[in-house]
Amino acid sequence: MDKSNINIEAPRPKATATAKDKKTVASGEPAVDEIEIMLNGEPVKINKQTSLLDLFNRYNIPPINCAVELNENIVPHSEYAKTPLNARSVVEIVRFVGGG
DSSP states (O other): OOOTTOEEEOOOOOSOOOTTTTOBOTTSSBOTTEEEEEETTEEEEEETTOBHHHHHHHTTOOSTTEEEEETTEEEOGGGGGGOBOOTTOEEEEEEEEOOO
C-alpha cells in the first residue's frame, strides 16, 4: 500500500493523570490491579482488565479510521473489544486523516 498520499496522526495519551492512574503501594510499585503498557512509545498505566476498545474509550478516540498494532501484529476492528492488554503490551494506534 502506498502511504505517500495518506496523512496519519498518532494519538498521544492525555497529560493529566487521574487519582486512579497514580495509585501505588508502599513500595512505590504500581498497585496490583494496574499494569504498564507502551502506547505510541509512551509508558501508560492501565487497569489489568483493559481491552483495546477500553483504551480507545479512555482517551476518547473513536476507533473508526484507526489501525492498531499490538505487539507487532495488526488487530482487526472486530477484535478490539475481545483483545485484552497485558503487562508490557506494546500498542501503536494510528488514525487516518483525510486532506490534501
